[in-house]
Amino acid sequence: MPKDYGRSKHLGFFRNLPRLRPVWSLYLGLLLFSNLLLAQETAELSPVIRLDSHSSEKIQLKSEISYFKDSTGSATWEGISNGEFDADFKRHSDRIPSFGYDSSPYWLKVSIEVEEPLSSERFLILEYPHIDYVDLFWKDAKGREGEFHTGDMLPFKERPVADRFFVFPLPLEDKGKIDIFLRAKSEGSLALPLNLVTKSYLESSSRMALMLNGIYFGALGVMIFYNFFLFLGIREKTYIYYVILIFSVTYFTVMTSGYGFWFLLPNSPKFINASFLSATCLAMVFLGLFAEEYLQTKNSHPNLHKLVRAFSYIWGILLVISPFLPGHYLFPTSAILPILEIILLIAISLLQSAQKDRKATIFLSAWVLSLIGTVIYSLNKLGFYDSDEIASSTLKIGILSNVILLSLGLVDRINTFQKEKEEYKEKADKLFELSLLDPLTGVANRRFFDQELEREWNRSVRTERPLSLLMIDVDFFKAYNDTYGHLKGDHVLEQVAQSLKECLNRSSDMIARYGGEEFGVILPDTPVEGAIVVALNMLQTVEDMGIPHSKSTFTRVTVSIGVSTNTDRDIHSYQELLGLADKNLYDAKAFGRNHIRH
Numbered sequence: 001m002p003k004d005y006g007r008s009k010h011l012g013f014f015r016n017l018p019r020l021r022p023v024w025s026l027y028l029g030l031l032l033f034s035n036l037l038l039a040q041e042t043a044e045l046s047p048v049i050r051l052d053s054h055s056s057e058k059i060q061l062k063s064e065i066s067y068f069k070d071s072t073g074s075a076t077w078e079g080i081s082n083g084e085f086d087a088d089f090k091r092h093s094d095r096i097p098s099f100g101y102d103s104s105p106y107w108l109k110v111s112i113e114v115e116e117p118l119s120s121e122r123f124l125i126l127e128y129p130h131i132d133y134v135d136l137f138w139k140d141a142k143g144r145e146g147e148f149h150t151g152d153m154l155p156f157k158e159r160p161v162a163d164r165f166f167v168f169p170l171p172l173e174d175k176g177k178i179d180i181f182l183r184a185k186s187e188g189s190l191a192l193p194l195n196l197v198t199k200s201y202l203e204s205s206s207r208m209a210l211m212l213n214g215i216y217f218g219a220l221g222v223m224i225f226y227n228f229f230l231f232l233g234i235r236e237k238t239y240i241y242y243v244i245l246i247f248s249v250t251y252f253t254v255m256t257s258g259y260g261f262w263f264l265l266p267n268s269p270k271f272i273n274a275s276f277l278s279a280t281c282l283a284m285v286f287l288g289l290f291a292e293e294y295l296q297t298k299n300s301h302p303n304l305h306k307l308v309r310a311f312s313y314i315w316g317i318l319l320v321i322s323p324f325l326p327g328h329y330l331f332p333t334s335a336i337l338p339i340l341e342i343i344l345l346i347a348i349s350l351l352q353s354a355q356k357d358r359k360a361t362i363f364l365s366a367w368v369l370s371l372i373g374t375v376i377y378s379l380n381k382l383g384f385y386d387s388d389e390i391a392s393s394t395l396k397i398g399i400l401s402n403v404i405l406l407s408l409g410l411v412d413r414i415n416t417f418q419k420e421k422e423e424y425k426e427k428a429d430k431l432f433e434l435s436l437l438d439p440l441t442g443v444a445n446r447r448f449f450d451q452e453l454e455r456e457w458n459r460s461v462r463t464e465r466p467l468s469l470l471m472i473d474v475d476f477f478k479a480y481n482d483t484y485g486h487l488k489g490d491h492v493l494e495q496v497a498q499s500l501k502e503c504l505n506r507s508s509d510m511i512a513r514y515g516g517e518e519f520g521v522i523l524p525d526t527p528v529e530g531a532i533v534v535a536l537n538m539l540q541t542v543e544d545m546g547i548p549h550s551k552s553t554f555t556r557v558t559v560s561i562g563v564s565t566n567t568d569r570d571i572h573s574y575q576e577l578l579g580l581a582d583k584n585l586y587d588a589k590a591f592g593r594n595h596i597r598h
Helices: 002-019 022-045 077-081 199-234 237-256 259-264 269-295 302-324 327-353 358-382 388-435 446-463 477-484 486-502 528-544 574-590
Strands: 048-051 058-061 066-069 106-114 122-126 133-140 145-150 166-170 176-185 194-198 467-474 510-515 518-524 559-565
Touching (some): 077 176, 106 194, 199 259, 199 388, 269 302, 269 327, 269 358, 302 327, 358 388, 446 467, 477 486
Antiparallel strands (some): 133 145, 467 518
């Protein structure tokens, strides 16, 4: 009876519907239409992923996701699971979920319908390792529930699966529907690339990524040690700036890849999160210092040099204050400032490259790819570019190419310095040689004679070998100058010096102008007998030149020679050796000139 009453009541309502006022009819029609739209929209907000044995090993989740921004942070799993916030969820676009630098919690929902029992275990991967807090909840049609709590602010052991990314096992083996809710909150970039993968795909991709990243980090490590040993050999500050720059960049990439937290510091999440910004600031400080030295900005572009130095000061300030400021203020700054600084450095290198500066051309080539990688990576962190994988890969390629090219540039710089050093050495040798030569006669001067005499004396004492010395004076030279003039006198000195030099047959023998018309000859490893032979040869050679000298008793230019040797027991120093040769010279002159005394 009640069923009939209820049915007739409803039928009576529909029979009397045309008798209602038109406005109520319109209202009811709009209400029914809006309910249909709401039902359709609700269905669109909760698209279902259907899985069977033929499903792909990797399913990228984009438009299958609906999300809810919990601006007040009041949403809880109990409220979410009870449908309290269903109306707040919105359908996500076809892009990878990325919300930039937003510190508000975000809830994501994914519904999966398993259409047949699956033999392969499935995992949900959040392929971005730097979310502070990640909570995953699931419930299925049978009323079963589960949850995981992890994030890079929690120790690594809290992760349900040991991996650099956040990996969650899902109970998808049995037929039925399961709803997955993921809550993410982070002070840094909130990028949420989600993928549904099989166990075999997870294991193979993890092995491949570990191998490739190992090669990459190994290459950076080689560059660090290579440039460090160059610094130890050269001791130029440009190289230590570059070593610290590469080290900071390598540390940053190791940590951002997730491997640093996994393998190096699994129990220090707070330190790792704080060190990201510190590593960035440190790298940029030393990038500025390196660029200043490498491009010589202070000399080439003084005004732009001030801008480069200003960036270094800004990064230095950020390095100091970063532990005390919230990350959601600092992380966007650290994403934008590097782009501006690199653009400035590229502009400087462009200006210098236009002036045919080879090192600037290398610097420009190195930083073009790095700029591209940095821009893409920053756009990804700011939420304007989807693929974190591509962004990270381009940044790594840019960094590696930068490191290799700049290392080659530093090698080129070494070669350039070596060539310049050789040129300077050659010039210095020539200048030194000139400083040790007598400009008039072309033989060694008094300074070089004194140095060599002391050196050969020490060697003779050490080796117990004989050392002989000749002191030579041009006879009646003052009278020659008075008679023929100083110009002809200078010419005679030049002729005599060259003829005396030709009498020396060994490279170790040396002649020098001792002063005025006096010459000295050092004869290493020569006993007194050998010295006398050389002296006699010189005496005869000068006389045979036949240079006329009307004021000389010999009517031609002649010389007198004093000989001394360190085998004499009364000689105990090179000064005494020189004194004895000088005494013998004056004895030769007193004996009548054109003579030898020993």
